[in-house]
Amino acid sequence: MQSRTVEIWVGVFVALGLAALFFMAMKVSNLSQLEGDGDVYHITAHFDNVGSLRTRASVSMGGVRIGRVSAIHLDTQGFQAVVDMQIEKQYANLPDDSSASILTAGILGEQYVGLTPGGSDVFLKEGDRLELTQSAMVLEQLISHFLFNKAEGDKDRKSTGSDKSDS
Amino acid sequence: MLAPFRHLGRITLGTLRKLGRATLFLLHALRGMPALFWRPRLLLGQVYAVGVLSILLIAISGLFVGMVLALQGYYVLSDFGAEQTLGVMVAASLVRELGPVVTALLFSGRAGSALTAEIGLMKATEQLSGMEMMAVDPVRRIVAPRLLAGVIAMPLLTAIFSAVGVLGGDFVGVGLLGVDDGAFWSQMQAKIDFHEDIMNGVIKSLVFGCIVTLIAVFEGYDAVPTSEGVSRATTRSVVYSAFAILGWDFVLTALMFGGD
Numbered sequence: 001m002q003s004r005t006v007e008i009w010v011g012v013f014v015a016l017g018l019a020a021l022f023f024m025a026m027k028v029s030n031l032s033q034l035e036g037d038g039d040v041y042h043i044t045a046h047f048d049n050v051g052s053l054r055t056r057a058s059v060s061m062g063g064v065r066i067g068r069v070s071a072i073h074l075d076t077q078g079f080q081a082v083v084d085m086q087i088e089k090q091y092a093n094l095p096d097d098s099s100a101s102i103l104t105a106g107i108l109g110e111q112y113v114g115l116t117p118g119g120s121d122v123f124l125k126e127g128d129r130l131e132l133t134q135s136a137m138v139l140e141q142l143i144s145h146f147l148f149n150k151a152e153g154d155k156d157r158k159s160t161g162s163d164k165s166d167s
Numbered sequence: 168m169l170a171p172f173r174h175l176g177r178i179t180l181g182t183l184r185k186l187g188r189a190t191l192f193l194l195h196a197l198r199g200m201p202a203l204f205w206r207p208r209l210l211l212g213q214v215y216a217v218g219v220l221s222i223l224l225i226a227i228s229g230l231f232v233g234m235v236l237a238l239q240g241y242y243v244l245s246d247f248g249a250e251q252t253l254g255v256m257v258a259a260s261l262v263r264e265l266g267p268v269v270t271a272l273l274f275s276g277r278a279g280s281a282l283t284a285e286i287g288l289m290k291a292t293e294q295l296s297g298m299e300m301m302a303v304d305p306v307r308r309i310v311a312p313r314l315l316a317g318v319i320a321m322p323l324l325t326a327i328f329s330a331v332g333v334l335g336g337d338f339v340g341v342g343l344l345g346v347d348d349g350a351f352w353s354q355m356q357a358k359i360d361f362h363e364d365i366m367n368g369v370i371k372s373l374v375f376g377c378i379v380t381l382i383a384v385f386e387g388y389d390a391v392p393t394s395e396g397v398s399r400a401t402t403r404s405v406v407y408s409a410f411a412i413l414g415w416d417f418v419l420t421a422l423m424f425g426g427d
């Protein structure tokens with residue numbers, strides 16, 4: 001009798017521990033979101049600059065997540081970044097002239113790939129490449145462009161101002 | 168003149184001798200492990216003693232650690248309007264660090280000290296010598312099941328600690344502080360990686376389980392067989408365990424998460 005209660009309690013303990021691990025795998029971590037290779041297809045896109053895009057970032061169309069970035073590497077011929085994406089099979093009817101752009105969620109949020117549908121009747125299939133791409137917005141470049149343009153603008157305005165006073 | 172050197176030499180040799188004894192002791196206990204498959208009942212009783220009886224302590228500590236993490240995290244994150252990442256913060260700190268480390272510290276205090284005292288008293292009351300007289304190997308009969316039970320119990324207790332902690336964080340963050348429920352869980356799932364975070368936490372807890380239990384049974388087995396010796400061994404068991412856990416935690420963290 002005594003050893004029976006011990007056995008039951010040890011069984012409960014092991015079950016509790018495994019249940020806790022299962023809970024963390026499914027609810028806390030991303031294990032429940034991993035798709036097998038069976039129900040996705042792969043497309044690629046070449047970008048001039050991917051910013052801080054990471055693998056596992058989401059790929060979305062119209063704000064809905066339809067896949068994720070599976071790999072990022074550099075094409076050594078054209079020196080462009082190649083982004084491999086996995087798209088879920090249920091979204092198999094994307095036009096093949098869709099365009100891809102790297103967007104940021106919020107000002108400082110994570111970067112993700114946003115797809116915009118085109119008008120073609122031909123659908124994207126396994127291994128296709130998206131031709132129309134727009135690079136990531138790099139904040140430093142934007143700021144330097146802005147400062148540069150402002151400096152130019154000031155110079156222009158000064159010269160036109162002096163012209164006016166002359167006339 | 169030469170006395171300080173002699174003292175230093177004696178300490179060094181003593182430490183080396185103890186490390187050697189501990190290694191031989193571990194090998195001896197490992198040789199006793201296969202026999203446990205034929206006699207699982209020995210193991211069962213020990214898993215009950217070190218594991219089942221620790222559940223309540225571990226679960227309650229986990230609950231409060233998770234709740235405190237949520238409160239403190241909210242205080243900082245709300246300054247940046249980033250309360251939604253509270254779930255990530257609570258889960259990441261629990262699964263990666265606090266789960267394995269705090270569970271191991273509690274485990275060494277709750278189960279490790281009891282193991283040391285039990286084996287030390289067995290030695291002091293000459294039960295171990297009595298077994299040897301009956302041609303029963305005390306290391307195989309007494310130490311091996313306790314060592315294996317500790318190694319089995321630690322990862323399970325750590326999983327319970329972290330899971331209850333996340334639920335405690337959810338209770339305070341979502342229930343009391345009003346963080347959005349969906350954002351709390353979805354951001355957590357997006358950021359916490361199963362292999363990178365959770366499995367590394369499990370590996371940590373396995374390593375800590377081996378270290379804590381080995382220190383506990385060795386200190387008991389190596390104790391001076393008097394009541395004072397047993398009390399010193401129990402203290403040493405908890406103190407050495409704490410040092411070993413925190414030191415190894417740094418090494419493991421550097422190996423696992425140091426790269427990125």
